Amino acid sequence: MPDFLTHQLFGQKVFITEEAVPLVLRREDTPAYLWGQQGPDLFFYRRAITGRPLAPLASRLHSEPPGPFFDSAARYVQAQQGRFKEISMAYFAGLLCHYVLDRDIHPYVNARAKDFHARRPDLSLQALHIQIETDMDMDLYALWRKAPIRDFHPWDDYFLDDAQREAVARMWNSLLLEVYKLSLDPGEVPAALDDTLTYAKMLYRGGSPLHLLAVGAETLISNKGVLSGRVKRRRPRWDSLNLGAAPWTDARGQVRTDTVPDLLARAEGEVRQLMADYTAMWAAGEVTPLVFAENYSGTPIPG
Numbered sequence: 591m592p593d594f595l596t597h598q599l600f601g602q603k604v605f606i607t608e609e610a611v612p613l614v615l616r617r618e619d620t621p622a623y624l625w626g627q628q629g630p631d632l633f634f635y636r637r638a639i640t641g642r643p644l645a646p647l648a649s650r651l652h653s654e655p656p657g658p659f660f661d662s663a664a665r666y667v668q669a670q671q672g673r674f675k676e677i678s679m680a681y682f683a684g685l686l687c688h689y690v691l692d693r694d695i696h697p698y699v700n701a702r703a704k705d706f707h708a709r710r711p712d713l714s715l716q717a718l719h720i721q722i723e724t725d726m727d728m729d730l731y732a733l734w735r736k737a738p739i740r741d742f743h744p745w746d747d748y749f750l751d752d753a754q755r756e757a758v759a760r761m762w763n764s765l766l767l768e769v770y771k772l773s774l775d776p777g778e779v780p781a782a783l784d785d786t787l788t789y790a791k792m793l794y795r796g797g798s799p800l801h802l803l804a805v806g807a808e809t810l811i812s813n814k815g816v817l818s819g820r821v822k823r824r825r826p827r828w829d830s831l832n833l834g835a836a837p838w839t840d841a842r843g844q845v846r847t848d849t850v851p852d853l854l855a856r857a858e859g860e861v862r863q864l865m866a867d868y869t870a871m872w873a874a875g876e877v878t879p880l881v882f883a884e885n886y887s888g889t890p891i892p893g
Contacts, residue, residue, distance in 0.1 A: 592695050593727040593820075594628065594790050595742055599734055601627040601687045604858055619680035622754045624747050626684015628786060629692070629886075635786040636778065644782065647772070652886040656689055657879060662769050664868050664877045666761060677757035682868075687861050692886040694857040698848065699723060700887075701838040721819035725826035726850060732825065733851075739822045740797075744790040755780050794822050841888065 592600075601624060605615060615623055625632075633648035651659070663685065667678045703718040710718065728739045735741070750758065759779040766772040829836065831850040839845050848856075864880070871877045884890055 592691055592699075593723045594631075594744065594786075595727045595739075595794070596695075596723070596730055597627040597629070597631075597688055597691060598624055598747070599730055600691050600854055600857065601684055603734075603854070604687055604861055615680050615683065616676055619677055619754070621748055621750050622677050622758060623680040623684045625750065625758060625783065626681040627687050629685055629688030631688075632779075632782040632786040635789045636782040637785060638789050644778070647766075650770070652692070654885065655882060655891045656885060657882040658769050659765060660686070660689075660882065661877065661879050662765050663761070664871065666764055667868075668872050668875075668877055673753055674757050674760070677754050678761050681758055681761060683865060686864050686868075687857075689882075689886060690857045690861040690864070691854070693884050693888045694853050694860070695850070696886070696888045697840040698832070698838060698846075698850065698853060699726075701840060705838070717819055722830065724819055724822060725828070725830035728822055728825050729830045730850065733831065738825075739794065742794055744787060744794055748787055750783070755783070758783070793820050796821055797823055 605623075630648045630651035633644035633651070634642065636642065636644040663682055667675065667682050670678050699719055699722050702722050703715050706718045706722075707713065707715055713721075731737065731739050731742060759776065762779045763774060763776065766774060832838070832847075833849055833851075835847040835849055837845050837847050867880060868877075882891070
């Protein structure tokens with residue numbers, strides 16, 4: 591999954607030219623929209639240091655066909671009224687961004703992880719995947735914001751008022767029950783939001799001390815790099831954004847030279863089209879299923 595900041599930067603870019611976005615986003619609902627950018631990842635971070643009890647749920651949401659989820663989410667938004675509809679619509683738009691970005695970026699990350707694994711067999715593909723996404727996070731912030739990663743403060747843009755927290759929690763609880771027949775404790779979604787922000791603060795502000803702590807913890811779990819690779823410490827020394835257009839091979843065996851900005855630009859156009867499609871459905875008063883041919887990893891869905 592692209593990292594926390596990459597998702598935020600992408601979401602902000604989608605709405606940077608408002609005339610091109612077929613969805614009205616109230617300024618006060620920007621935090622709900624940005625939380626939507628984090629998609630199901632917030633369940634990875636629930637009690638991340640003490641067991642990650644919702645990580646299997648996060649993995650399931652990323653691996654299963656996304657069509658039923660978004661069909662249900664679109665119907666949920668349509669059924670809401672007043673402020674809950676406005677908040678739910680903003681959050682839904684963020685969820686769409688998360689899916690499209692994951693789907694379009696993962697083939698590149700997976701290809702680079704395999705390339706590095708041939709040279710670093712001591713690191714798992716999981717650890718390499720994590721490090722690549724961390725490197726992309728730092729390089730993209732430097733490219734688009736012209737600033738070092740230490741200037742990013744995760745808590746600046748994510749404050750939800752009581753109505754927004756309730757709307758997001760209600761939406762998740764409804765979707766999980768309808769689509770996956772799962773029931774969470776009512777307090778789990780708000781707690782997952784809080785834990786995600788706490789974890790992000792640590793990763794973006796912890797620096798070298800946190801990195802050393804993570805390296806020590808990895809000796810206990812015998813999986814080098816899966817913790818320390820998430821710490822935003824220093825810019826990478828390789829072209830993580832593929833700005834030099836080096837060739838890479840996707841899961842279908844196609845050799846490509848897309849840069850990460852190329853992939854982001856493609857995703858931007860795709861998510862705007864999805865937003866236009868759903869906005870038209872809401873205006874017509876009927877939500878019809880759209881075709882989602884790949885899951886969050888960019889893996890084709892059989893049938």
